[in-house]
Amino acid sequence: MKKIIIVIAIMILSAVSVPNCIFAQDMAKDPVNIYFFWGEGCPHCEQEKIFLKQIAQKYPQIKVFDFEIWKNSQNRNLMIEFGKKLNATVSGVPFTVIGEKYVVGWMDEKNTGAQVEEAIKCALNNTCRDIGREITDIEQQKDVSNQENSKIPETLTVPILGEINTKNFSLPVLTIVLGALDGFNPCAMWTLLFLISLLLGMKNKKRMWILGSVFIVASASVYFIFMSAWLNLLLFIGFIVWVRVTIGLVALAGGGYNLREYFTNQESGCKVIGTEKRQKVFAKLKTIINQQNFYLALGGIIILAFAVNLVELICSAGLPAVFTQILTLSDLPKWQYYFYILLYILIFMLDDLFVFFAAMITLQMTGITTKYSQLSHLIGGILMLIIGLLLLLKPEWLMFN
Amino acid sequence: MKVLKFGAVWCAGCLIMKPRWQEIEKELPWLKTEYYDIDESVEVAKDYNIEAGTMPTFVFLDKEDNEFLRLHGEIDKEKLLKILEENKDK
Numbered sequence: 001m002k003k004i005i006i007v008i009a010i011m012i013l014s015a016v017s018v019p020n021c022i023f024a025q026d027m028a029k030d031p032v033n034i035y036f037f038w039g040e041g042c043p044h045c046e047q048e049k050i051f052l053k054q055i056a057q058k059y060p061q062i063k064v065f066d067f068e069i070w071k072n073s074q075n076r077n078l079m080i081e082f083g084k085k086l087n088a089t090v091s092g093v094p095f096t097v098i099g100e101k102y103v104v105g106w107m108d109e110k111n112t113g114a115q116v117e118e119a120i121k122c123a124l125n126n127t128c129r130d131i132g133r134e135i136t137d138i139e140q141q142k143d144v145s146n147q148e149n150s151k152i153p154e155t156l157t158v159p160i161l162g163e164i165n166t167k168n169f170s171l172p173v174l175t176i177v178l179g180a181l182d183g184f185n186p187c188a189m190w191t192l193l194f195l196i197s198l199l200l201g202m203k204n205k206k207r208m209w210i211l212g213s214v215f216i217v218a219s220a221s222v223y224f225i226f227m228s229a230w231l232n233l234l235l236f237i238g239f240i241v242w243v244r245v246t247i248g249l250v251a252l253a254g255g256g257y258n259l260r261e262y263f264t265n266q267e268s269g270c271k272v273i274g275t276e277k278r279q280k281v282f283a284k285l286k287t288i289i290n291q292q293n294f295y296l297a298l299g300g301i302i303i304l305a306f307a308v309n310l311v312e313l314i315c316s317a318g319l320p321a322v323f324t325q326i327l328t329l330s331d332l333p334k335w336q337y338y339f340y341i342l343l344y345i346l347i348f349m350l351d352d353l354f355v356f357f358a359a360m361i362t363l364q365m366t367g368i369t370t371k372y373s374q375l376s377h378l379i380g381g382i383l384m385l386i387i388g389l390l391l392l393l394k395p396e397w398l399m400f401n
Numbered sequence: 402m403k404v405l406k407f408g409a410v411w412c413a414g415c416l417i418m419k420p421r422w423q424e425i426e427k428e429l430p431w432l433k434t435e436y437y438d439i440d441e442s443v444e445v446a447k448d449y450n451i452e453a454g455t456m457p458t459f460v461f462l463d464k465e466d467n468e469f470l471r472l473h474g475e476i477d478k479e480k481l482l483k484i485l486e487e488n489k490d491k
Binding site for chain 1: 413440453
């Protein structure tokens with residue numbers, strides 16, 4: 001956690017200073033171009049940077065183009081494109097391409113530096129192709145072609161809402177759909193229902209409202225902390241192809257599980273934890289609620305909310321993980337990442353909020369039908385399979401910005 | 402005929418079924434029902450092999466207390482009424 005905080009801090013501090021992007025740079029036609037992919041905060045990249053500065057003085061014909069990939073998804077995709085073209089396993093940075101040669105990682109000047117210099121010499125002798133130039137030419141052609149052949153309109157006119165931008169609209173819709181699919185699970189609210197049953201028996205209504213609200217807020221906080229940490233981890237290492245592939249496979253497995261639940265658990269029964277564990281949680285809740293000291297009760301309810309929701313979260317980590325991966329694919333400003341996480345959690349918690357407020361206001365327990373949880377298994381399963389396939393085969397379709 | 406209703410305070414489906422059964426019991430005064438919270442009546446739940454994962458569960462017993470039907474989950478009121486009327490004399 002401490003490391004993640006440090007990394008986040010570095011990323012925030014450097015956010016303004018490194019807007020490196022291939023299209024912003026003037027690609028030289030005649031000199032030897034060096035394409036240097038690096039990550040903010042990567043010590044090996046810093047060492048190679050110093051080396052490249054020195055070598056640029058030694059060979060005035062070379063021009064270095066650098067691409068920060070941990071924060072810039074466009075640069076990250078470009079690196080993946082280079083990897084494909086070169087048939088190289090791009091597993092990390094620094095990644096340096098000179099002509100048609102590439103070097104992954106950095107050891108020291110004697111080893112990696114010598115490899116880079118050798119590649120420069122090769123390119124200077126005009127015996128090497130400039131892979132980078134080929135890719136950027138293709139990218140530019142693709143851009144023109146996409147602009148000409150785009151079949152999806154950028155704006156749509158919708159009744160009531162008026163004109164909406166399809167790109168801006170897709171991510172909020174996907175957030176709401178995934179949040180609803182993840183959250184609409186009446187079976188998962190067993191702890192909250194038990195807590196409400198205890199709260200309704202209390203004489204002190206103020207205490208009843210506070211303890212219940214704190215439980216809801218603490219539950220939402222667990223999700224927020226987990227998803228934010230996951231987001232930052234993915235922003236940090238998400239460029240590694242295998243991370244995306246793994247999450248794609250998780251989505252496929254989650255989709256398969258949901259479909260299996262739909263076809264095999266037709267009685268729409270709720271899967272809950274074992275009797276012993278359940279009884280333990282209930283006993284703790286009873287102790288907390290009956291605690292005379294209000295602050296001890298408050299602390300206890302927060303701790304219990306964290307513990308219970310963490311277990312629930314681990315059991316249903318598939319969708320939040322897939323959702324945060326989609327967020328990282330979309331190159332958004334920092335605040336928007338957190339906005340979408342909050343939106344997801346709000347939708348996720350809607351059924352809990354409804355049950356809680358209905359019970360607190362009417363002083364009677366209200367249930368939410370489990371009838372549609374089967375349907376959510378079917379829709380969720382299909383959606384997870386589609387997202388899984390897109391993550392594996394067409395990640396660019398999930399890039400909403 | 403008697404119906405044993407197994408539920409729990411934390412079971413969302415049980416909360417949905419509670420008012421439905423209340424209406425049915427009003428409409429069919431001859432019907433005998435017994436409610437068991439599986440966390441409180443652990444032994445009864447064990448005797449009837451009730452699993453927390455299939456709640457709510459309704460066990461239909463004949464005059465000799467032999468089980469002749471078992472239903473799980475949320476059941477429509479009309480369906481329940483039909484079953485009860487059909488098996489009234491059991």
